[in-house]
Amino acid sequence: MKIILCAINFLANTAYxxxxxxxxxxxxLKRVPVGFIGIIFASYSIAMAFSGSIYxxxxxxxxxxxxxxxxxxxxxxxxxxxxLHYVDNPLIFAVGxxxxxxxxxxxxxxxSSGCK
Numbered sequence: 001m002k003i004i005l006c007a008i009n010f011l012a013n014t015a016y017x018x019x020x021x022x023x024x025x026x027x028x029l030k031r032v033p034v035g036f037i038g039i040i041f042a043s044y045s046i047a048m049a050f051s052g053s054i055y056x057x058x059x060x061x062x063x064x065x066x067x068x069x070x071x072x073x074x075x076x077x078x079x080x081x082x083x084l085h086y087v088d089n090p091l092i093f094a095v096g097x098x099x100x101x102x103x104x105x106x107x108x109x110x111x112s113s114g115c116k
């Protein structure tokens with residue numbers, strides 16, 4: 001079980017930096033302002049920081065529920081994030097990216113907290 005939890009943590013945390021090689025170029029092609037690209041990158045960590053108090057209360061109930069919630073949240077957000085490639089509107093692309101990264105951060109916080 002510990003090996004599975006380690007693998008989940010490893011794979012989930014790769015989502016944090018996996019967009020660094022390609023996302024700035026893709027966002028620039030979609031005409032997203034450069035300043036907003038930094039906000040999109042930061043939204044992942046901000047979501048983890050803001051939702052930390054939620055994890056404390058939820059962990060008292062059932063850590064397995066937190067783990068599954070994190071898996072579903074982060075996995076779903078990553079799939080939707082991948083689909084944003086087909087969006088041509090710069091505003092929808094930027095807001096969608098921000099929301100997906102925010103949900104990924106929330107999901108990763110759940111995963112990290114649930115694995116403890």
